[in-house]
Structure formats: structure tokens, C-alpha cells
Amino acid sequence: MxxxxxxxxxxxxxxxxxxxxxxxxxxxxxxxxxxxxxxxxxxxxxxxxxxxxxxxxxxxxxxxxxxxxxxxxxxxxxxxxxxxxxxxxxxxxxxxxxxxxxxxxxxxxxxxxxxxxxxxxxxxxxxxxNNRYRVVSFHFGSAGYEGNKEYVGSEPELTLRSLACDGNSLAGALSNDTLHIWDITSGKRRHFIKVDVSKGQKALKMKNGIIAAGCIDGKIRMYCAVTGEQLQAMSGHRLEVFCLFFDGDTIVSIAGKSDRDREVRADSDIRVWNAKDGTSRFVFESTSDDVRLVYVDYLDKTVAGAYSDRKIRLWDAQSGVCKQTIVSDANDMISCHLGDGIVMSANRGNVIKVWNVESGECIRHFDVPGVDFEDLDPYDESFSFEFNGEFLFATSEDSNVRLFNLDGKFIGDTKSYDFAEEYNLCIRCVLGNKFIASAEVGGGPMYLWSINDPDAGFRLINPLRGMMCDDEVNDVYSAAWMSETKLAFVQYFDMDKEGFWSIQIPEIIVHHYW
Incomplete structure (x- = not known):
């Protein structure tokens, strides 16, 4: 049987x-x-x-x-x-x-x-x-260039200030006060909009097909990425909106002087907006004229503001309620970063403090050796201090990127790569266990890195671009953006003009990993 x-x-x-x-x-x-x-x-x-x-x-x-x-x-x-x-x-x-x-x-x-x-x-x-991807590129041609015919290889007259992407739409803000929107599947430009987007690389965001652009005139303008139609124009800031956060229904914005002169910066308000109808929800003001806003972060409907009075204030972006005021006994704060139930502060003197959001209790603190925070201006994007929820990234004294966990343990740095020390790398974009870093010198090379293992430090995945020019520090050369499935960055290449002089032409490169 x-x-x-x-x-x-x-x-x-x-x-x-x-x-x-x-x-x-x-x-x-x-x-x-x-x-x-x-x-x-x-x-x-x-x-x-x-x-x-x-x-x-x-x-x-x-x-x-x-x-x-x-x-x-x-x-x-x-x-x-x-x-x-x-x-x-x-x-x-x-x-x-x-x-x-x-x-x-x-x-x-x-x-x-x-x-x-x-x-x-x-x-x-x-x-x-394994560095497997497909490539789409967008360039702008030579139209509109005038330049000095005797100054060969001069600094680009047209530069890309910021990038944002969502789905099949890519937006780029250029220095000639225009916003371009492309379809990154077909490689075709959908729309060309005349608007003075801020010089800050964090002033342009996109979510669910909607573009939010912080502008030099103090307004926030929103556009449909498919139709190019302007949806909202929000007014309230007195100065240039150089940084904003956008999660689809809420916008958090910060304004400052366009010349980045923080000594006379006048606008220390944090504004929260309803992205659906453009109405202002809340304005979080400094407690006095003598207290200056130092840094802002936003995560999961919580706004964190670090102030010059050594306090971090946490607000609920939906109710406007101040959930917590954290007082630090460390030196002046340089930045604050939100994580899962925590907020982290960096203080002058290389001190990092980690606080519990709910209780306001300091749950750990540690020193970051080899990192010079004394002269770090958090609004100068040629320097960087980032937190990905698990690891702390910091630019060291020799412009070498160093990695620490939340217990203060040193994990690794980029110094083991000879070229990293030569070009003085700065972080441009962090996402999960990957980050993009480029040379501090404007027009320098750009690289994609990963955190291989919490105990193994960095791994170089791919050089994204080579050395382009030796101009002075200029962050507009280093616009970069990254998602879980793709990345985008800008490079500039020489184009002969009239046979005997050269101009720099911006080109956006998109790597598709999915």
C-alpha cells in the first residue's frame, strides 16, 4: 500500500x-x-x-x-x-x-x-x-551665458542651488531664479518656472507630488510637480526662507539673512504651516530679543529649536503646545537633532548630550574627540553635523568625517582613504546607512559611502564625480539628494564657446538603483 x-x-x-x-x-x-x-x-x-x-x-x-x-x-x-x-x-x-x-x-x-x-x-x-544602477542626466545647454571671453574656465555663471525628488518628479532650483521640474523616467523637462528660490540647499522639498520652495522674498511657494501650477504662496517671514521641512501636510520654516551674517540676523521665528491650504498654524518665537535661534529640527510632528540661552524647546506641530523645555548646563549649543524619543544637542567644547523627549532627562552625554566645534557655524553648509537616528556624523578638525554611536563609541572615519584627507570631505546628504560627502573646496570630488557594520566603520561605494575646478568654497557646486531607490547630484563640465573660450555647464546626474 x-x-x-x-x-x-x-x-x-x-x-x-x-x-x-x-x-x-x-x-x-x-x-x-x-x-x-x-x-x-x-x-x-x-x-x-x-x-x-x-x-x-x-x-x-x-x-x-x-x-x-x-x-x-x-x-x-x-x-x-x-x-x-x-x-x-x-x-x-x-x-x-x-x-x-x-x-x-x-x-x-x-x-x-x-x-x-x-x-x-x-x-x-x-x-x-555592488554599485549597480541605471543613469539619467539633465543638462541646461549654453543659452544665456555671457561671461568674460578672456577668463577661461571661470566659475559657472549658472549654478544649481538645491535638488528635491519624489516619485518620477525631480525639481532643481537654479541661480538664475528659475525652478525646473523633470520627469526622471522619460528624461524630459515638464516645467520651467520663474521664481527666486533661496540659496539654502535645504530650502527645496517635495512630497506626494507637491513642491515646497522657500524663497528669497520671505515667501514659501508650493507647486504641483505634474502640472507646474502654483498652489499656495505663504507670507510671514521677513527674511529669506533658507530652510524648511515638509512631510506632506505640515511645513516648518526658518528664515535668515541671505548673506549668512549671523551677527545681525533678525528673524528667529519658527513658523508652522498647513500645507493643504497655506494657512499659518503657529509661530514659535524667541523668549526675548536677546535670545537667538541657533538650529531647528523636525520629526514626526515634533519641532525642536536650539537657542542661544542654552535651551532646547520642543513643540507639538499639530497643537502648538510646548511639550518640553530642556536646559543644558554645557557650553553654547551648536545644533539639535531629533531621533526616536530623543533629542541630541551638540555644544561648544565637543560635548554631546542626549535627552529623553518625554521626561526632559539627560540620559547620556559624551565627548567627541578630534572634532572641532569651536568655530563651527551650523548654517555654513561647508561644515556638517548629522544624525541618522542611530549614528552621529561629525566633521573633524582636519575636515575628516567621523562616526560615533549614541554611547559615544568611535566607529570609524574616512581618514583611512588617502583622497579623503587630501580633499577635506564634508557631508552633503545622509539617508539610513548611506551618505554622500564631497570636498570642502568648491567643485571638488563627491563620493557615496555606506556604514557596512556598526563596528566596521565606513566603506566607499562609489566616486560620484571627479575634481571639476579649484575655486573657493562654494556649496552650490555640491547639491545632492538621496532616497531609498535613487540619488541625484550636480556636476559641471566645460563647453567651448565660440571656439576659443570655455564655460561651465551644470548637469544633474540621477542614479536609479531600482
Whole structure:
């Protein structure tokens, strides 16, 4: 008499709950091996309860909320000039037929959602790690250039001030008071808008297809990235809006003098706006004329402001209530950064303090050796101090990027790479375990780095651009932006004009990793 499958395989007789309890001790690789045994084992290893913890362990739960890799389509070049795989190894595009659905594998149970996320996130991270991507570029031509014919290789007359991207839309603010919007799938420019966007690289943001632009005249203007239509124009700031935060329904903005002369800076108000209708929700003012706003951060509807009276004030962006006032006994604050339930302050004298947002209690503090905060101006973007929620990035005395964890442990730096010390790197953009750094000198090289392991320090992924020119420090050369699936940066190349003189032409490069 032939034995049934259940007789041959006692595991198949167990309830699903027990199967999950047994299989939850396996790695992703082992679960895949189990799934190859037979249909019964495949179905047992195909449960969200098994795959979601594996995604959480890799910090890939963000690909369900922040970026839904189950619905985001891959970038497919629309023409040959937009193609070309970068890097080494397998192709950029994920093997979508490896995800079981009723369409491509009739008779099999569909791949559970969290296993699909794990497979796609693993491929995406592999693309970043192995430098696999596709490229689209946008350049502006030579129209409108006048320049000095005898000054060959002069500083660009047209520069890119800031970048923002969302979905298939890319926005760039240029120094000739124009805002350009491109479709990064087709490579075509959608709209050309005359508007004086601020010189600050943090003045341009995009979310859910809506562009928020802080402007030199003190206004915040909002545009639809698809139609180019102006949606709102918010007035209230007296000076240039050089920095804003935008999460889709709330805008937090800060203004200051365009020449960055902080000694006479007059606007220390933090303003909170309703992005839907452009109305002003709240104005968080300094407690007195003698108290100056030093730094602002925004996260999950909480606004944090560091002030010259050594206080950090925390507000609820929805109710306007001041949730906490933290008083520091350290030297003057240089910046503040919000994390998960914490706010961090950097103080002169290389002291870092970490506070609990709810209680206001200082839960840890440590020194940052080798980092010179004494002369650091937080509004001078040739210097950088960043926090990604887990690690602290700081520019050291020799303009070397150093990494610390929240316990103050030194993890590593970029000094082990000879070129990093030669060019004096500064951080331009941080996202998760990746960051973009470029030379402090204007027009210098730019690099993409990753944090390989919490104990292993930095790893150079890819030089994004080489040395372009030796002009004085000028941050407009170093605009960069990064998301989970792509990055964008600006470079400038020489173009002959009238056969005997040269001009610098800006070009935006976009790397698609998905």
C-alpha cells in the first residue's frame, strides 16, 4: 500500500501555529532551502510571521511604509541614452518572476508580502553595495551665458542651488531664479518656472507630488510637480526662507539673512504651516530679543529649536503646545537633532548630550574627540553635523568625517582613504546607512559611502564625480539628494564657446538603483 504524503512527512500534520514556532528559528537562507523540499514545506515557510522579523532585523520594514517595494515599478530606460548599467555583478532589475503569483505560477500559494519585501529589499541593497544602477542626466545647454571671453574656465555663471525628488518628479532650483521640474523616467523637462528660490540647499522639498520652495522674498511657494501650477504662496517671514521641512501636510520654516551674517540676523521665528491650504498654524518665537535661534529640527510632528540661552524647546506641530523645555548646563549649543524619543544637542567644547523627549532627562552625554566645534557655524553648509537616528556624523578638525554611536563609541572615519584627507570631505546628504560627502573646496570630488557594520566603520561605494575646478568654497557646486531607490547630484563640465573660450555647464546626474 502506498504511503500518503502526511505519513511520509509528519511535519505536514502539525498545525500552522506549531510550524511557525519551529521555523522561526531559521535564517532566510534556510527558509528558502525548506521551501524547495515540497509544496507543503513551501507553504509552511511562506508566512509573514516568519519573514517580517527577518525584515525587522535588517531594518527593512521601511520598505512597507516609506517605500513600498511591492508596488514601486522599476526604472526602465525610455531610450538607449538613458540606459547603461553601472557597477558590477547581476543586472539592476529585480527578477520579478521569482515572486509567485497566480499569474506566473498557477497552483502555488502566492508569495507572502513580507517574503516579497525581503527578496526585493535584499536585491535593492545589493545594487547599492555592488554599485549597480541605471543613469539619467539633465543638462541646461549654453543659452544665456555671457561671461568674460578672456577668463577661461571661470566659475559657472549658472549654478544649481538645491535638488528635491519624489516619485518620477525631480525639481532643481537654479541661480538664475528659475525652478525646473523633470520627469526622471522619460528624461524630459515638464516645467520651467520663474521664481527666486533661496540659496539654502535645504530650502527645496517635495512630497506626494507637491513642491515646497522657500524663497528669497520671505515667501514659501508650493507647486504641483505634474502640472507646474502654483498652489499656495505663504507670507510671514521677513527674511529669506533658507530652510524648511515638509512631510506632506505640515511645513516648518526658518528664515535668515541671505548673506549668512549671523551677527545681525533678525528673524528667529519658527513658523508652522498647513500645507493643504497655506494657512499659518503657529509661530514659535524667541523668549526675548536677546535670545537667538541657533538650529531647528523636525520629526514626526515634533519641532525642536536650539537657542542661544542654552535651551532646547520642543513643540507639538499639530497643537502648538510646548511639550518640553530642556536646559543644558554645557557650553553654547551648536545644533539639535531629533531621533526616536530623543533629542541630541551638540555644544561648544565637543560635548554631546542626549535627552529623553518625554521626561526632559539627560540620559547620556559624551565627548567627541578630534572634532572641532569651536568655530563651527551650523548654517555654513561647508561644515556638517548629522544624525541618522542611530549614528552621529561629525566633521573633524582636519575636515575628516567621523562616526560615533549614541554611547559615544568611535566607529570609524574616512581618514583611512588617502583622497579623503587630501580633499577635506564634508557631508552633503545622509539617508539610513548611506551618505554622500564631497570636498570642502568648491567643485571638488563627491563620493557615496555606506556604514557596512556598526563596528566596521565606513566603506566607499562609489566616486560620484571627479575634481571639476579649484575655486573657493562654494556649496552650490555640491547639491545632492538621496532616497531609498535613487540619488541625484550636480556636476559641471566645460563647453567651448565660440571656439576659443570655455564655460561651465551644470548637469544633474540621477542614479536609479531600482
Amino acid at each position: 502506498a504511503l500518503s504524503v502526511s505519513t511520509k512527512d509528519p511535519f505536514s500534520n502539525l498545525p500552522n501555529e506549531l510550524k511557525v514556532l519551529v521555523l522561526q528559528h531559521l535564517s532566510a537562507e534556510d527558509l528558502c532551502r525548506v521551501a524547495l523540499c515540497n509544496r507543503s514545506w513551501r507553504e509552511a515557510a511562506n508566512h509573514d510571521a516568519l519573514w517580517r522579523p527577518l525584515c525587522r532585523e535588517k531594518r527593512w520594514e521601511k520598505f512597507d511604509a516609506v517605500v513600498d517595494l511591492c508596488v514601486e515599478p522599476p526604472f526602465i530606460p525610455s531610450s538607449p541614452q538613458h540606459g547603461g548599467d553601472g557597477g558590477v555583478g547581476d543586472g539592476v532589475t529585480f527578477a520579478f518572476d521569482s515572486v509567485v503569483s497566480g499569474l506566473n505560477w498557477p497552483g502555488l500559494v502566492n508569495t507572502c508580502r513580507w517574503k516579497e519585501i525581503y527578496m526585493k529589499a535584499r536585491h535593492l541593497e545589493g545594487n547599492w553595495k
